[in-house]
Amino acid sequence: MSLLAHWVDxxxxxxxxxxxxxxAYGDGLxxxxxxxxxxxxxxxHHIRRLSRDATRLGIAPPKPWFWQEDLxxxxxxxxxxxxxxxxxxxxxxxxxxxxxxxxxxxxxxMRMLQIHDAPGIDAALQPISTMRCRIQLATQPAxxxxxxxxxxxxxxxxxxxxVAHVDEGVMFDTEGALVCSTMGNLLLRLDGRWLTPPxxxxxxxxxxxxxxxRHGLAVEQPLHEPELAxxxxxxxxxxxRGILPVGSLDGQPYEDQKETHALQQAxxxxxxxxxxxxx
Amino acid sequence: MSLLAHWVDxxxxxxxxxxxxxxAYGDGLxxxxxxxxxxxxxxxHHIRRLSRDATRLGIAPPKPWFWQEDLxxxxxxxxxxxxxxxxxxxxxxxxxxxxxxxxxxxxxxMRMLQIHDAPGIDAALQPISTMRCRIQLATQPAxxxxxxxxxxxxxxxxxxxxVAHVDEGVMFDTEGALVCSTMGNLLLRLDGRWLTPPxxxxxxxxxxxxxxxRHGLAVEQPLHEPELAxxxxxxxxxxxRGILPVGSLDGQPYEDQKETHALQQAxxxxxxxxxxxxx
Numbered sequence: 001m002s003l004l005a006h007w008v009d010x011x012x013x014x015x016x017x018x019x020x021x022x023x024a025y026g027d028g029l030x031x032x033x034x035x036x037x038x039x040x041x042x043x044x045h046h047i048r049r050l051s052r053d054a055t056r057l058g059i060a061p062p063k064p065w066f067w068q069e070d071l072x073x074x075x076x077x078x079x080x081x082x083x084x085x086x087x088x089x090x091x092x093x094x095x096x097x098x099x100x101x102x103x104x105x106x107x108x109x110m111r112m113l114q115i116h117d118a119p120g121i122d123a124a125l126q127p128i129s130t131m132r133c134r135i136q137l138a139t140q141p142a143x144x145x146x147x148x149x150x151x152x153x154x155x156x157x158x159x160x161x162x163v164a165h166v167d168e169g170v171m172f173d174t175e176g177a178l179v180c181s182t183m184g185n186l187l188l189r190l191d192g193r194w195l196t197p198p199x200x201x202x203x204x205x206x207x208x209x210x211x212x213x214r215h216g217l218a219v220e221q222p223l224h225e226p227e228l229a230x231x232x233x234x235x236x237x238x239x240x241r242g243i244l245p246v247g248s249l250d251g252q253p254y255e256d257q258k259e260t261h262a263l264q265q266a267x268x269x270x271x272x273x274x275x276x277x278x279x
Numbered sequence: 280m281s282l283l284a285h286w287v288d289x290x291x292x293x294x295x296x297x298x299x300x301x302x303a304y305g306d307g308l309x310x311x312x313x314x315x316x317x318x319x320x321x322x323x324h325h326i327r328r329l330s331r332d333a334t335r336l337g338i339a340p341p342k343p344w345f346w347q348e349d350l351x352x353x354x355x356x357x358x359x360x361x362x363x364x365x366x367x368x369x370x371x372x373x374x375x376x377x378x379x380x381x382x383x384x385x386x387x388x389m390r391m392l393q394i395h396d397a398p399g400i401d402a403a404l405q406p407i408s409t410m411r412c413r414i415q416l417a418t419q420p421a422x423x424x425x426x427x428x429x430x431x432x433x434x435x436x437x438x439x440x441x442v443a444h445v446d447e448g449v450m451f452d453t454e455g456a457l458v459c460s461t462m463g464n465l466l467l468r469l470d471g472r473w474l475t476p477p478x479x480x481x482x483x484x485x486x487x488x489x490x491x492x493r494h495g496l497a498v499e500q501p502l503h504e505p506e507l508a509x510x511x512x513x514x515x516x517x518x519x520r521g522i523l524p525v526g527s528l529d530g531q532p533y534e535d536q537k538e539t540h541a542l543q544q545a546x547x548x549x550x551x552x553x554x555x556x557x558x
Contacts, residue, residue, distance in 0.1 A: 002377045003298045015294035016302055018393065019282045023295055024370075025430035026305030032378065057431070058438055087378060091303075094434075098281045099311065099366060099395045101430060101461055102437040114297065116378045138417030139453060142435055150429035151304035151380060152336070155373075156421055158381040159337055174418060182380055 004086070005077055006114040007070050020110055022093030025101065026149035028110075029053050029093075034118070034240045035078060035086040036273035040071055042239055045207045050092055053146040058103065059094050062111050070113040078115065085118035087240055093149070119241060125264075125277055127247025127257065128167035130181065130234070133157040137173045137180075139201040147204050157182045168236060170228065170249065173202045178223040184238035185209040187218055188231040189259050194218040195227070207239040208267070217266050235260050242267050242274030283365070284356055285393040286349050299389055301372030304380065305428035307389075308332050308372075313397070313519045314357060314365040315552035319350055321518055324486045329371055332425040337382065338373050341390050349392040356394065364397035366519055372428070398520060404543075404556055406526025406536065407446035409460065409513070412436040416452045416459075416481040424484040436461045447515060449507065449528065452481045457502040463517035464488040466497055467510040468538050473497040474506070487516040487546070496545050514539050521546050521553030 008014035021027035031046040040046075051061035067090065078086055091112040097104040135156045143150070157169045161182065169182045178197045180186050185206040187194045196218045199205050212218040228234075233254050234246035245260040247253065261277045268276040287293035300306035310325040319325075330340035346369065357365055370391040376383040414435045422429070436448045440461065448461045457476045459465050464485040466473045475497045478484050491497040507513075512533050513525035524539040526532065540556045547555040 006297050008297070016297050016299075018285050018287070018295050018391065020295075020302065021434075023299065023302040024309075024428070025434055026428050027431060027434050030303075057435070089378060099368060099393075100437075101433040102441060103434060105441070112297065114378075135421050138419035138422075140417035140432065142414050143417075143431055148431055149303070149305050150431045152306060152422055152427055152429045153419065154380040155300075155304055155306050155382060156336070158379075162381060162384070 002117060004115045004117060005074075006112060007073055008112050009110060010066070010069060010073075012073065016112075017096045017110070019096050019098070020093055021095065021097045021103075022091065022110065022149055024097070026151075027094045027103070028059070028091060028149045029057070030147055030149060031090040032238070032240050033088040033090065034273055035074070035088050036084070038075070038079065040088055041271060041273045042207050042211070043071065045210070046090065046239070049147070049205065049207065050090060053148070054092055054109070056146065057094075057148070059092065059107070059109050061092065062109060066111065070111070074113055074115055087116045087118050089114040089116060091149075125275060127245040127254075128236070129248045130168045130170055130246050131161060131164055131166040131250050133160050133169035133171050133182070135160065135171070137171050137202040139173050139175060141201055144201050144203060145199050145205040154182045168244075172225075176224055177201070178228055179203040181236045184236040184241070184244065187212070187235040187237060187263070188223060188227055189233035190227060190231055194235075194263060195221045195223060197221070197223045206237065208237040208242065211270060212237060212267070215266070215270060217263060233257065233259050235263060281396060283394045283396060285391060286352055287391050288389060289345070289348060289352075291352065295391075296375045296389070298375050298377070299372055300374065300376045300382075301370065301389065301428055303376070305430075306373045306382070307338070307370060307428045308336070309426055309428060310369040311517070311519050312367040312369065313552055314353070314367050315363070317354070317358065319367055320550060320552045321486050321490070322350065324489070325369065325518070328426070328484065328486065329369060332427070333371055333388070335425065336373075336427070338371065338386070338388050340371065341388060345390065349390070353392055353394055366395045366397050368393040368395060370428075404554060406524040406533075407515070408527045409447045409449055409525050410440060410443055410445045410529050412439050412448035412450050412461070414439065414450070416450050418452050418454060418480040420480055423480050423482060424478050426483050433461045447523075451504075455503055456480070457507055458482040460515045463515040463520070463523070466491070466514040466516060466542070467502060467506055468512035469506060469510055473514075473542060474500045474502060476500070476502045485516065486518040487521065490549060491516060491546070494545070494549060496542060512536065512538050514542060
């Protein structure tokens with residue numbers, strides 16, 4: 001998934017400042033957005049989350065029309081290139097600053113839009129292999145829920161998966177609670193419902209997760225190893241791939257994907273850019 | 280403390296790649312080094328820590344002679360400018376990568392040297408005001424000890440200090456153990472000794488702290504609120520400023536700075552670039 005084009009503060013191809021606090025301290029946020037059928041899927045939700053989390057960090061969020069202008073550039077670029085699907089990454093940092101953790105006053109936030117190529121169109125239809133990660137997520141309520149730039153735990157988890165030749169990792173927090181997978185939120189099928197763990201102490205408040213909950217397709221509930229062990233099916237969701245069916249966990253297969261396919265279909269009905277298995 | 284000059288992979292003034300994983304995920308490390316009397320203080324120790332922590336993260340550390348070449352450039356620049364003191368920041372990231380947390384294979388790490396102006400020469404001699412930070416450090420043994428680029432907790436802590444008009448913050452972890460201050464390691468004077476908390480679950484294995492311990496000037500010991508409350512004196516140490524005397528904690532003054540001045544003198548005897556009160 002390589003970088004195709006980018007805009008920094010509205011300027012195509014502009015470089016990052018070497019003293020940007022995003023690069024120096026991870027002092028910022030990002031969004032990964034599916035671009036499909038000529039538009040950015042769930043755009044308003046992503047901008048709303050980004051603005052909300054910026055406010056939590058004390059970063060003044062750009063007015064939405066700045067992002068809209070960036071998106072207009074991206075739309076024009078993608079249409080001119082004849083792209084059908086892509087991933088748009090938005091990054092917002094506190095901007096440039098000197099040495100030291102104290103945020104500069106005043107700060108001028110930096111915004112960037114990047115266009116990446118998209119995962120294969122049928123990627124979401126193939127069941128993925130998963131494993132329980134050894135690294136546990138630290139619990140930090142001050143950062144939980146945000147899609148911030150401090151992602152070393154996820155990087156370490158992905159390295160574990162790569163070593164094990166497994167597609168994706170299931171992550172617990174240091175207190176033994178299930179939180180998420182490395183690249184999305186987690187869904188367990190239990191007793192006729194899809195359950196997803198809370199994200200108040202660790203994890204990201206995913207946009208796809210939000211949609212599933214608001215449409216009554218999933219319910220938030222604290223989950224631990226016993227629930228994981230007896231889940232009838234598992235899925236991962238994120239706003240780029242939609243619902244990813246889990247084919248196995250630490251080698252144990254999930255044969256019955258019926259409920260997962262039904263969930264894919266339900267998400268497809270909400271947002272047709274997310275694919276579903278055909279009958 | 281503004282940026283004066285920089286080198287990216289040995290090239291002066293070169294930009295950061297917009298798809299660098301340091302900027303994308305905080306996937307990297309840094310060092311802050313005092314430059315004084317024509318040389319980088321404790322250079323070998325900083326390079327050793329950076330290399331050790333890179334290995335922990337699975338980032339191939341550059342051979343030391345690459346860093347040495349960067350330092351040669353910096354030395355020449357600083358001497359030509361007639362600088363007496365400066366701060367050198369080294370940054371090492373996993374390098375460029377596409378979207379997604381999985382480290383690229385192979386990865387080409389990015390190294391950067393930045394020259395910043397130094398804090399005032401007598402900064403270390405003035406007692407600083409401190410407060411207990413509300414934000415607690417998450418415990419994450421997989422990252423503890425490293426000076427990595429995931430620094431949002433410190434940024435949030437510094438914002439608390441700024442709001443309170445206090446110089447520096449004392450930080451506990453989520454389990455109630457004392458860990459550090461926002462910009463250095465912590466030293467408590469108790470029962471005739473300088474004590475410093477362990478950094479196995481959170482915090483940074485500071486180079487100044489290491490020197491103090493190895494020279495028998497401080498002892499590592501688990502510390503909590505009761506020890507903080509009854510400390511006769513408090514100091515902060517880091518490898519840019521040396522020993523910073525704490526003048527107050529949440530408004531409670533520490534009148535007697537005798538032991539802190541003795542510690543400054545002891546560090547000055549080890550490394551004369553760190554100042555001590557005269558007589």
